[in-house]
Structures are given as C-alpha cells and as structure tokens.
Amino acid sequence: MTNSPQYEIRVTRSAGIRSYRVALGARMTVLDALFSIQSHQDSSLAFRCACRVGMCGTCAMSINRVPRLACKTRISALDSSVVTLAPLPHLPVIQDLVVSLAPFFEQWKRIKPALRGPGSAELAIVPPDPETSRKRDCITCGICYAACGVKASHADYLGPAAINKAFLRIRDPRDLAGRERLKILNDEWSGVWRCHTQFNCTAVCPKKIDLTGSIGRIKRMSFAS
Amino acid sequence: MNALLRKYAGPFSGMLAHLIQRITGLLLLVYLFLHVRTIYALRDGPQAFDRAVAAFRTPLFHLLEIALLGAVILHALNGVRITLIDLGAGYERQRRLFWIWSVGAGALIFLAGAIPLFLSSMLGR
Numbered sequence: 163m164t165n166s167p168q169y170e171i172r173v174t175r176s177a178g179i180r181s182y183r184v185a186l187g188a189r190m191t192v193l194d195a196l197f198s199i200q201s202h203q204d205s206s207l208a209f210r211c212a213c214r215v216g217m218c219g220t221c222a223m224s225i226n227r228v229p230r231l232a233c234k235t236r237i238s239a240l241d242s243s244v245v246t247l248a249p250l251p252h253l254p255v256i257q258d259l260v261v262s263l264a265p266f267f268e269q270w271k272r273i274k275p276a277l278r279g280p281g282s283a284e285l286a287i288v289p290p291d292p293e294t295s296r297k298r299d300c301i302t303c304g305i306c307y308a309a310c311g312v313k314a315s316h317a318d319y320l321g322p323a324a325i326n327k328a329f330l331r332i333r334d335p336r337d338l339a340g341r342e343r344l345k346i347l348n349d350e351w352s353g354v355w356r357c358h359t360q361f362n363c364t365a366v367c368p369k370k371i372d373l374t375g376s377i378g379r380i381k382r383m384s385f386a387s
Numbered sequence: 388m389n390a391l392l393r394k395y396a397g398p399f400s401g402m403l404a405h406l407i408q409r410i411t412g413l414l415l416l417v418y419l420f421l422h423v424r425t426i427y428a429l430r431d432g433p434q435a436f437d438r439a440v441a442a443f444r445t446p447l448f449h450l451l452e453i454a455l456l457g458a459v460i461l462h463a464l465n466g467v468r469i470t471l472i473d474l475g476a477g478y479e480r481q482r483r484l485f486w487i488w489s490v491g492a493g494a495l496i497f498l499a500g501a502i503p504l505f506l507s508s509m510l511g512r
Binding site: 226228241242311358359360361362364365366372374375378379381382 | 390394398399400401402404405469472473474475478479481482
C-alpha cells in the first residue's frame, strides 16, 4: 500500500468540506476510499452502502460533480488526484453523504408502479419485448434523478426512473392501467413534457438504461393517444 | 478545464447542446426586439429609419452580425436535431448528431456565410 498513489478526498459533510489523504491501489474504488477514511482517519464519516457490487444502488453519491455509484467507480479511472465527494443533489441530506430517497419514491409512487392486471394467471409468461428488454434493470439508485437538469428547477417533475417504470408497465400486456398512467405522464408540469432531452439521465445511469428514450416513447404515445 | 471539457464533449454533450440552445435562443430573442425596434422607426418616416440603421454600420455591429449568423445556424441545426430525437430518430446517436450535424455542418455553413460577410462589411471587398 505504501507505493500506492495518494489521493486527496474532499468530502462535503454536513458540517462543511473536509479533506482526507488516502493511499489507494489502481483497482480500488471510491467506496474503498470511504471505508479507509472511516477505519483509519474519521470514524464519524457517514455514508451508505450494502451490496458493494453495483446491484443495490445504495452508495450513490456525487463523485467529481457527477452522480455515480461509489462501489463501481475506480479512483484511478477518475484521472485526478483530487476527488470531490458530495451527497446526491435534489435530495434532502440526512447526514454527510447519506440522502433521503423519499422524494424520489414519492414520484415513483405517483405513476402507480405495481402491476394492475386482471387477477388471472393466463398471461403469467410475458412474451419478450425487444423495446423494453434493456430497460428493466433499474436499481432505483436515484442517480438519474440527481443528474436531471429539469429536476433542479421543477420539484414536481416525475423524473426519469419513474417515467421509465411507467413505460415498462404500459408496455406490459398484462397491465390494465396504461391509460391512467398515460394521463399522469401527460401532465404539463410534472409529466414527460418537462423533459428537455438533456440526456443527463442516460449518461449517468449505472445500468446503461436509455432513460431519455423511454421518456421520448411516452411523449409519442401521449401525442398519439 | 480538461475534466470539464471531457465531461461536456463526452457523455454530457446532450447537456451542452441544451445549454447552447437556451443561450442562442435568448440571444435571438434580444436580436428580435432590436430588429422590431429598428423597423418601428419607419413609423417616423424614411429619415428616422436611415438614422436607426446607421447605428448598425459600425465595425462592432458588423462583428455582431457575423455572431448572429453563428447563433442562428447553431440554434436552427440543433433544433432540427431535437426534432429528430423527439420523432424517435437518433436517441442512441444523439451525441454524434450534435457534434457532426449541429457543430460540424454548422461550422461549415457558418464559414460559408461569415467569410463573405467579413470581407464585404469589414474590408469593403
């Protein structure tokens, strides 16, 4: 570890910005850096993580001003000896790097994410849909929500993840609430028409979901209906 | 600066395109008011209009005219890009569309218009 490069980790904490110097190997991640700080320098540093393999989305934070998963971001890939860490924007901070995802899930609930089928098992096996096959991997990390430029000025906006979820439900042949969801999505102030196709959500999604594409499909569906 | 350039030239070029569209849109709005204000001078007769137009014959306004051409081209081509994307074409190629169509083709059209404008207005050829 002694030959490992030194990094300056600047963390936006609840009490202000604090810098830490950490030596890290080339394959180590931002999450490793946080654990190192917590273990050896400052046990009061608050951050959140669970799976450590990019499956749960819990360790989402702003890394060098881009929302990313700490467990999937190698420090060496950032190409900078100074790494700035901050809580995800557009979400209330609980402590240090820990944010509340409550506003994100409030919007998620608005699109009625649960399947509302006929109650029978006749369509238990859904035929493959190439249009949604690459959009089902959302881990609800809130990164797209934090990166969305529209979200910064319109708190009511549903956000990319919720709209993508609604798109999946609308495309599901078992679902019967498509029209109701389209009505919510078609709202002038909080629906898909707020999206300015900035593609920030698509750029940051750790699962590479084409979220702006889903929003565009809903726009065209709303226009045609 | 390098990191910022990499960020907005790379994954966040959609955001850059959005900002350019907003800024050029606002500049064109300012130009529109100026244009209407100048035309409005016609109400007071041909002499008043000539006086209003004379203000635009300074080198500064000739340069601004060239800048206006750039803003119009960038705004128009980026508008076409956004329309194509909204119609469902080019979601996965939006970055290339921006750099090749809006910026690349835009730069060529701009040069084709700006060089004669510069030669005629600034150098009098």
